[in-house]
Amino acid sequence: MEPLLDRLGRPLETLRVSVTDRCNFRCVYCMPKEVFGREYAFLDRKELLSLEEIARVAGVFAQLGVKTVRITGGEPLVRKNVEHLIELLAAIERPDGSKLELALTTNGAVLADKAEALAAAGLDRVTVSLDSLDDASFRAMNDVDFPVQRVLDGIDAAAAAGLPVKVNAVVKRGVNDHDIAALAGHFRGTGHVLRFIEFMDVGTTNGWQLEDVVTADEIVERIGARWPLEPVALESPDATARRFRYGDGAGEIGVIASVTKPFCGACSRARLSAEGRLYTCLFAARGHDLRAPLRSGATDTELAEKLRGVWSRRTDRYSELRTSETATLQKVEMSYIGG
Ligand SMILES: C[S@@+](CC[C@H](N)C(=O)[O-])C[C@H]1O[C@@H](n2cnc3c(N)ncnc32)[C@H](O)[C@@H]1O
Numbered sequence: 470m471e472p473l474l475d476r477l478g479r480p481l482e483t484l485r486v487s488v489t490d491r492c493n494f495r496c497v498y499c500m501p502k503e504v505f506g507r508e509y510a511f512l513d514r515k516e517l518l519s520l521e522e523i524a525r526v527a528g529v530f531a532q533l534g535v536k537t538v539r540i541t542g543g544e545p546l547v548r549k550n551v552e553h554l555i556e557l558l559a560a561i562e563r564p565d566g567s568k569l570e571l572a573l574t575t576n577g578a579v580l581a582d583k584a585e586a587l588a589a590a591g592l593d594r595v596t597v598s599l600d601s602l603d604d605a606s607f608r609a610m611n612d613v614d615f616p617v618q619r620v621l622d623g624i625d626a627a628a629a630a631g632l633p634v635k636v637n638a639v640v641k642r643g644v645n646d647h648d649i650a651a652l653a654g655h656f657r658g659t660g661h662v663l664r665f666i667e668f669m670d671v672g673t674t675n676g677w678q679l680e681d682v683v684t685a686d687e688i689v690e691r692i693g694a695r696w697p698l699e700p701v702a703l704e705s706p707d708a709t710a711r712r713f714r715y716g717d718g719a720g721e722i723g724v725i726a727s728v729t730k731p732f733c734g735a736c737s738r739a740r741l742s743a744e745g746r747l748y749t750c751l752f753a754a755r756g757h758d759l760r761a762p763l764r765s766g767a768t769d770t771e772l773a774e775k776l777r778g779v780w781s782r783r784t785d786r787y788s789e790l791r792t793s794e795t796a797t798l799q800k801v802e803m804s805y806i807g808g
């Protein structure tokens with residue numbers, strides 16, 4: 470099958486699906502409490518795509534070349550019966566007869582209870598966000614006083630259920646950068662790949678400033694000073710993380726340098742919001758409505774035509790064009806569009 474390319478020659482390969490805009494955390498860099506308190510206008514139940522509607526859209530995406538679907542949010546594990554969505558996605562066949570690769574990104578709060586059911590439903594791997602091992606810093610970052618140990622239990626449960634685990638840590642200067650080496654030390658030798666993410670100017674509410682970004686180079690330098698690191702080849706051309714392996718064989722780390730070394734050039738990701746809007750960039754201001762056609766009887770062929778049209782016109786490369794001015798532009802919130 471000919472790959473579907475956008476205007477910059479980038480193929481469509483991954484679909485990220487936000488299954489809810491709600492979250493049981495209020496991470497300071499994502500859904501700060503001052504903005505996302507109780508009154509925040511979260512989507513109404515009927516505005517959300519149903520699990521069946523999501524699976525239908527994913528099926529059409531699979532016909533257009535998508536290989537991987539990542540379920541995210543908000544917090545995907547607060548969406549009722551998300552396991553059923555995994556079952557529906559696991560039943561989709563790609564044009565060559567293969568299955569979709571199914572991944573999920575979670576804050577891990579309820580993963581200990583759900584890991585087994587997720588694995589049984591057909592999930593292939595999980596990414597757990599964990600920004601600090603220091604309980605006080607972790608509670609302050611999630612801003613709902615959630616203890617770090619329950620996330621660590623979630624990671625253990627996922628591994629016990631046979632799910633490969635990656636751990637994502639967003640680093641914000643002065644907030645958790647003191648914990649970089651401890652995180653690295655904790656996950657060295659466990660087989661779980663730890664990836665550090667530069668703090669990004671997603672949405673318009675997180676008060677982003679360039680000074681708060683701890684660069685990927687600085688992170689690698691700090692860890693490398695303690696445990697020597699060597700670069701590893703990229704996993705795939707559109708991989709978001711640069712990889713480094715410990716010289717002593719204790720595994721590897723990754724750094725996602727979306728601010729200092731943007732990777733728009735090979736970005737093959739489409740994003741579906743919880744209410745069924747298709748975004749072609751994490752930093753987009755507007756999406757393309759798929760819910761209306763879905764609910765007014767569009768056929769799969771008509772949906773495919775719409776997706777093909779959107780992707781083939783795509784020119785987004787926000788991170789490569791980022792300046793201190795663009796940081797204040799109107800952009801969709803990350804909790805709504807999915808990380
Ligand atoms: C929006 S969350 C959604 C999934 C789930 N709630 C979680 O936290 O893993 C997806 C990822 O985006 C990351 N993230 C959120 N805000 C960010 C920001 N401003 N800069 C960099 N990464 C961010 C989170 O740390 C998480 O790893």
Ligand code: SF4
Binds near residue numbers: 496
């Ligand atoms: S990063 Fe994830 S856990 Fe934290 S507030 Fe955003 S959606 Fe929730």
